[in-house]
Amino acid sequence: MYCARLKTSLLAVAAVTAFGIGAASAADYSQPLPCYDAAEIASGRAPYGAIPCYVAPRKVEEFSGWYLRGDIGMSNQQAKLYHPSFDTSPYTHQDDGFDSAPIFGIGLGYYYNDWLRFDVTGEYRGSASYHGYGTYPGGSDEYRARKKEWVGLVNGYVDLGTWYKLTPFVGAGVGFAYNTVDSFLDINTPTGGAYSAQGASKFNFAWALHAGVAYKVTPGFTVQLAYRYLDLGSAETGNGVSYDGSNANGRPFQFNNLVSHDIMLGLRFNLDAGDSYAPAPTYYAPPPPLRSKG
Numbered sequence: 001m002y003c004a005r006l007k008t009s010l011l012a013v014a015a016v017t018a019f020g021i022g023a024a025s026a027a028d029y030s031q032p033l034p035c036y037d038a039a040e041i042a043s044g045r046a047p048y049g050a051i052p053c054y055v056a057p058r059k060v061e062e063f064s065g066w067y068l069r070g071d072i073g074m075s076n077q078q079a080k081l082y083h084p085s086f087d088t089s090p091y092t093h094q095d096d097g098f099d100s101a102p103i104f105g106i107g108l109g110y111y112y113n114d115w116l117r118f119d120v121t122g123e124y125r126g127s128a129s130y131h132g133y134g135t136y137p138g139g140s141d142e143y144r145a146r147k148k149e150w151v152g153l154v155n156g157y158v159d160l161g162t163w164y165k166l167t168p169f170v171g172a173g174v175g176f177a178y179n180t181v182d183s184f185l186d187i188n189t190p191t192g193g194a195y196s197a198q199g200a201s202k203f204n205f206a207w208a209l210h211a212g213v214a215y216k217v218t219p220g221f222t223v224q225l226a227y228r229y230l231d232l233g234s235a236e237t238g239n240g241v242s243y244d245g246s247n248a249n250g251r252p253f254q255f256n257n258l259v260s261h262d263i264m265l266g267l268r269f270n271l272d273a274g275d276s277y278a279p280a281p282t283y284y285a286p287p288p289p290l291r292s293k294g
Contacts, residue, residue: 204233
């Protein structure tokens, strides 16, 4: 009888011990309590002892917003000199061209999204010297002039992605060109006779194609190097006067098919530059580590 009671007691102790170990193990694998928003806890709407959720702010790139831009560059212009007298004699152009001239521009733009932006630009194109030379039966002429422009464009650009802060882009623009020609001189090479023309200005439709690469120095400051093909329309002189003061070939000379291959260095300054943040997914505290069984 005593042995039976002892056996029963030992079985009871073993069962209680096993239940305690099982309960402890269950506690080891229990999931953490749900977390609550910090504002909800602060307002008292969360249960007593609620654990706040951890929300890590995620820094994001700021693409959208207004920017100012400034540009400097050099022009490389081409044109075809024309006068009505060229139609009546077999005149042959031997050389036509402009020297390079400086370009100074400013603009206001807007980032529509991370790949599309627009801007409005205005620029002054410095005075470029023109030199031309042509022949005709029995003689030749040398031409000299100076030309400058004011140009205004509305442009759109597509940014093609960013690698190591470098962003290639392409774009196009339309607008106007106000072309001025002055100091025009036609020198007859065999005789030394000179024909001059008054200065004149005219408005033209203008359009442009852009291609380049931009480097983002800081979130609010970008440097870019670009090539631009610019069609300036045409330009013309005023009435002409021969060396003896009489009108000769009084109709103006024209510079047709006036285009420029420009190299531009630009700076962009974001007006709303600064860090922006977007909330990241909510992270819950991980389960407590398992306790080793000793």
